[in-house]
Amino acid sequence: EIVMTQSPATLSVSPGERATLSCRASQSVSSSLAWYQQKPGQAPRLLIYGASTRAPGIPARFSGSGSGTEFTLAISSLQSEDFAVYYCQHYNSWTFGQGTKVEIK
Amino acid sequence: EVQLAESGGRLVQPGGSLRLSCAASGLTFSSYSMNWVRQAPGKGLEWVSYISSSSSTIYYADSVKGRFTISRDNAKNSLYLQMNSLRVEDTAVYYCARGGYYGDYIAYWGQGTLVTVSS
Secondary structure (H helix, E strand, O other): OOOOOEEEEEEOOOOOOOEEEEEEEEEOOOOEEEEEEEEEOOEEEEEEEEEOOOOOOOEEEEEEEEOOOOOEEEEEEEEEEEOOOEEEOOOOOEEEOOOOOEEOO | OEEEEOOOOOOEEOOOEEEEEEEOOOOOOHHHHEEEEEEEOOOOOOEEEEEEOOOEEEOOOOOOOOOOEEEEEEOOEEEEEEOOOOOOOHEEEEEEEEEEOOOOOOOEEEOOOOEEOOO
């Protein structure tokens, strides 16, 4: 069973600053890694698939990197609409991480 | 525009049954895998079940195996989840979710339907 672990649980960032979120897999998942954004009261939204490919319509300030067991989602300059919860997922086993909440500092 | 609209969620007693439906539009439904994903109140996302485009491959999370059944009707652009022997811990918003073009990530999500299991 693959376990996805996200860190930190909560990230406090000021608008305009860079945010870096981590996702670690308990064993190699190659590049089968997706990132999702969820705002309160809304369904999740796909940001990244294949570890680093932005989904259509996703701004360039979102970038994904990594392979194997270590992955990163970076948001280069946080906008007000980016404060949300972010989930990683190994989609070959459909396993989600527990989420990272990005909050306003 | 891809639209996924879930229905069927309601209050049900423990041990009861419920059938969720998802109506899809704006996509060639028969070309894509589909999933159900749930989210308990205040908690994270939990994948529930997967069905391939032709229904030939189906998977379930261990937490629902033997109690839930996923199915689809490509002629009606619809996805279903039959939920039996419901437990309090099945209480959640259930999302209908479409697979991706390049892999089984979730490209689109519905808005969800709330299932509450309580006596």
